[in-house]
Amino acid sequence: MSDLTRREFLGGCVATAGALMAPAVAAAPAPVVIVGAGLAGLAAAHALGQAQIPFVVLEQSGHAGGRVRTVRDHFADGAWVDVGAQAGGSGYVNWIALCEAYGVAMSPGSPRPSAPPDTLLIVDGQRYSKAMLAAGELQWPFELKADEYAAAPARLLGQYLMPVAREIGTPANVLDGNWSRYDGITLGDFLRERGASPGALALIERPLNYNGLDSVSALSALRDATRLLERQERVSIAGGNDTLTSAIAQKHSAQVAYGVEVEALVQRDDGVDVQVRQHGAPRRVQASRVIVTLPMPALARIDVALPAARREIVKHLPYTQIAKTHVQTRTRFWDQPRDVAAVYSNGPFERVFDMSDSMQSERGLLLNWINGNGLRAFDGLDDAAHAERVVDWLASAWPEHAESFETTLVTHWGRSYAGGAYAHYAPGQLQRWAPVIGQPVDLLHFAGEHTQLVEPGMEGAVTSGLRAAREVIEKLRA
Numbered sequence: 001m002s003d004l005t006r007r008e009f010l011g012g013c014v015a016t017a018g019a020l021m022a023p024a025v026a027a028a029p030a031p032v033v034i035v036g037a038g039l040a041g042l043a044a045a046h047a048l049g050q051a052q053i054p055f056v057v058l059e060q061s062g063h064a065g066g067r068v069r070t071v072r073d074h075f076a077d078g079a080w081v082d083v084g085a086q087a088g089g090s091g092y093v094n095w096i097a098l099c100e101a102y103g104v105a106m107s108p109g110s111p112r113p114s115a116p117p118d119t120l121l122i123v124d125g126q127r128y129s130k131a132m133l134a135a136g137e138l139q140w141p142f143e144l145k146a147d148e149y150a151a152a153p154a155r156l157l158g159q160y161l162m163p164v165a166r167e168i169g170t171p172a173n174v175l176d177g178n179w180s181r182y183d184g185i186t187l188g189d190f191l192r193e194r195g196a197s198p199g200a201l202a203l204i205e206r207p208l209n210y211n212g213l214d215s216v217s218a219l220s221a222l223r224d225a226t227r228l229l230e231r232q233e234r235v236s237i238a239g240g241n242d243t244l245t246s247a248i249a250q251k252h253s254a255q256v257a258y259g260v261e262v263e264a265l266v267q268r269d270d271g272v273d274v275q276v277r278q279h280g281a282p283r284r285v286q287a288s289r290v291i292v293t294l295p296m297p298a299l300a301r302i303d304v305a306l307p308a309a310r311r312e313i314v315k316h317l318p319y320t321q322i323a324k325t326h327v328q329t330r331t332r333f334w335d336q337p338r339d340v341a342a343v344y345s346n347g348p349f350e351r352v353f354d355m356s357d358s359m360q361s362e363r364g365l366l367l368n369w370i371n372g373n374g375l376r377a378f379d380g381l382d383d384a385a386h387a388e389r390v391v392d393w394l395a396s397a398w399p400e401h402a403e404s405f406e407t408t409l410v411t412h413w414g415r416s417y418a419g420g421a422y423a424h425y426a427p428g429q430l431q432r433w434a435p436v437i438g439q440p441v442d443l444l445h446f447a448g449e450h451t452q453l454v455e456p457g458m459e460g461a462v463t464s465g466l467r468a469a470r471e472v473i474e475k476l477r478a
Contacts, residue, residue, distance in 0.1 A: 037256055070083070070243070083324055107237070119340070145195070170229075203344070224456070318425070348378070
């Protein structure tokens with residue numbers, strides 16, 4: 001394994017890196033190494049750049065953005081889709097400020113369902129209109145308690161979570177010992193204790209944004225519910241959310257190296273020995289400090305000495321498994337005779353959303369979204385077979401429009417380098433791990449949405465990257 005100067009290392013990774021530093025600067029202090037060019041890593045790069053701290057971003061894939069990814073030029077008529085993070089909120093202050101700093105235009109919402117005039121339920125292959133069910137024109141195909149009908153299906157979980165979430169108040173309060181009991185039980189147990197019917201549990205399980213009712217801590221779900229107490233307008237980036245990550249990566253292109261997989265981090269008295277594989281060959285670069293932004297399944301691939309408690313987090317923090325299948329259609333047949341924004345199923349296909357807002361023609365765009373346990377029915381299928389099953393199911397639900405389905409795109413985050421879409425906590429984990437998950441370990445600093453207790457999604461990623469960069473700057477200037 002060869003030792004590389006910062007200039008030599010970047011010169012082998014990025015075409016423009018040769019102009020980054022003159023040969024006479026090769027003996028300069030080692031740079032800060034940022035592992036991962038996702039939103040957290042790029043936010044850290046932005047902050048270090050502003051502080052004029054030398055840095056290098058190492059990205060194992062061939063593009064920036066991580067789980068913020070927009071696909072263009074795949075569908076007809078100019079349609080584009082955010083296959084990762086889909087939208088933020090008006091309270092995402094750090095994310096919005098970063099967009100403003102890079103001149104990235106915002107737009108309300110993202111390609112998403114319009115104000116939902118109706119919701120369909122597909123139960124055992126039969127379509128049911130929520131509006132007709134609510135009006136008593138159809139009989140509910142499953143048994144619920146009297147007070148559950150109005151909330152079913154989309155608001156059933158909130159009906160049980162929100163009263164306790166209001167008692168907790170803010171996400172930061174979940175660390176209070178008063179709520180420790182909820183950390184020790186599953187969300188399923190919480191719902192059963194509060195009287196949820198078997199029918200409600202079945203309806204909640206399918207579209208659940210975790211791997212399952214009995215795999216997530218009730219307190220983890222309550223933490224997420226408290227985030228919804230402050231109502232925010234949905235906002236996204238005009239033309240796709242990876243416009244921001246692309247802009248940051250472009251500005252710092254001389255410091256971002258693609259196709260470089262970090263294999264080991266070895267802390268020494270004078271810095272960190274970062275061992276990588278570049279173009280199939282082992283290499284080594286010296287760092288003054290390292291900011292690790294990888295999700296835990298990716299961090300588990302790296303040989304790094306961590307305290308036992310942190311190794312436990314790396315090994316056991318759950319990540320929600322999500323597969324998204326976008327399907328373009330020739331017409332928006334679901335808008336007849338009544339506009340439909342979402343479909344819920346009691347089968348493995350779970351949910352379908354109308355994402356046609358990005359379309360400039362009569363074509364439509366549907367998103368089939370499957371979480372966690374529901375994906376077990378698709379084990380062993382490649383993307384083509386997965387998409388075929390989704391289209392076959394849609395065609396069985398709308399046989400009169402079976403010829404309308406066109407191009408498909410499957411994004412299975414469980415099969416990605418990230419290992420999942422986002423983190424949540426299993427029973428017994430939140431109050432033990434949330435206070436330490438983002439803490440530095442000597443010369444190693446940690447960022448990523450999973451390290452933020454309060455801020456969700458893209459805001460959590462940006463906030464964590466800025467926090468980690470601030471930690472590094474303070475240490476280097478001390």
